[in-house]
Amino acid sequence: MSDPIVVxxxxxxxxxxxxxxxxxxxxxxxxxxxxxxxxxxMARIDVPFLMSQKGGKVLAIEEADGALSLTIETGGWPDAPTD
Structure with a gap:
């Protein structure tokens, strides 16, 4: 598996x-x-909500030195157009 992309x-x-x-x-x-x-x-609340709407999931939420690190995995994007 490749390294996650950091945003x-x-x-x-x-x-x-x-x-x-x-x-x-x-x-x-x-x-x-x-x-x-x-x-x-608010990212602690917003990102899990976003993932629930987009079919993804939050794998981990960590906090250190005043910053959050949220690891997510994309899902099937239920609202994505189909061919």
Whole structure:
């Protein structure tokens, strides 16, 4: 398995961390892993909600030195267009 893609949203307030993560995941295949770095405590709530809406899952949430590290895995993107 390849290393997760890191999305650095430290210093940004809601909704920017979730928007940056969504943009990074835009063309990701199911099962791709990302790590979102965020200093906004709302990311702890926003990202799990986003993943529930997009069919992905949160694998881990860690906090160190005032920053959150959220590891997520993309799902099947239920609202993605089909061919």
């Amino acid at each position: 650095d949203a430290r210093g940004h307030r809601c909704p920017v961390p979730s928007l940056k993560l969504m943009k990074a995941m835009q063309n990701a295949p199911p099962g791709a892993r990302y790590v979102l770095l965020a200093t906004d405590p």
